Amino acid sequence: MRPRMWLLLAAQLAALHGNSVLQQTPAYIMVQTNQMVMLSCKAISSSTTRIYWLRQLHAPSSNSHHEILAFWDSSKGTIHSEGVEQKKITVFRDGSSFFLNLTRVKLEDSGTYFCMVIGSPTLIFGTGTQLSVVDILPTTAQTTKKSTPKKTVCRLPRPETRKGRQRRARLRFMKQFYK
Ligand SMILES: *[C@@H]1O[C@H](CO)[C@@H](O)[C@H](O)[C@H]1NC(C)=O
Numbered sequence: 001m002r003p004r005m006w007l008l009l010a011a012q013l014a015a016l017h018g019n020s021v022l023q024q025t026p027a028y029i030m031v032q033t034n035q036m037v038m039l040s041c042k043a044i045s046s047s048t049t050r051i052y053w054l055r056q057l058h059a060p061s062s063n064s065h066h067e068i069l070a071f072w073d074s075s076k077g078t079i080h081s082e083g084v085e086q087k088k089i090t091v092f093r094d095g096s097s098f099f100l101n102l103t104r105v106k107l108e109d110s111g112t113y114f115c116m117v118i119g120s121p122t123l124i125f126g127t128g129t130q131l132s133v134v135d136i137l138p139t140t141a142q143t144t145k146k147s148t149p150k151k152t153v154c155r156l157p158r159p160e161t162r163k164g165r166q167r168r169a170r171l172r173f174m175k176q177f178y179k
Pocket residue numbers: 036037038090092101
């Protein structure tokens with residue numbers, strides 16, 4: 001199985017987990033081009049020795065995939081993936097929190113960013129941060145303060161059925177990963 005396939009599966013699996021051990025903040029952020037952005041990933045335990053940062057580009061399509069940008073390792077420090085601009089991405093740690101700084105963001109940096117650890121027996125993905133890079137920030141938020149847009153509420157199935165689905169998805173994923 002190709003790596004991008006299992007990364008996609010694992011990320012979908014992570015999305016099923018409401019209570020990931022890797023909590024990412026913010027969940028959504030809009031930034032103007034050429035600005036800087038800091039994404040955070042908080043781990044439950046501070047014993048994490050290596051954490052990966054991945055990006056799934058927007059507009060999921062047949063060729064959208066997760067690309068590994070860099071990882072932070074307790075002994076090696078920051079290792080950038082091949083082809084990743086080193087000055088643009090900084091990965092660092094503070095206690096049990098991990099950070100990804102992006103400088104001078106471009107429109108094409110829009111996407112969902114995940115932190116990930118290689119757990120046992122499976123990969124553990126963070127909850128994800130959706131980054132939208134725009135040329136001009138919308139100003140409607142200031143002019144229409146009274147009418148807060150209603151959030152689309154995602155109805156979740158009853159907890160027990162949701163758990164069952166997670167378990168089935170996990171099983172499916174593991175079968176594929178360990179083929
Ligand atoms: C990361 O970004 C934040 C906010 O933009 C900034 O204050 C901080 O100095 C940056 N840290 C590093 C190591 O680049």
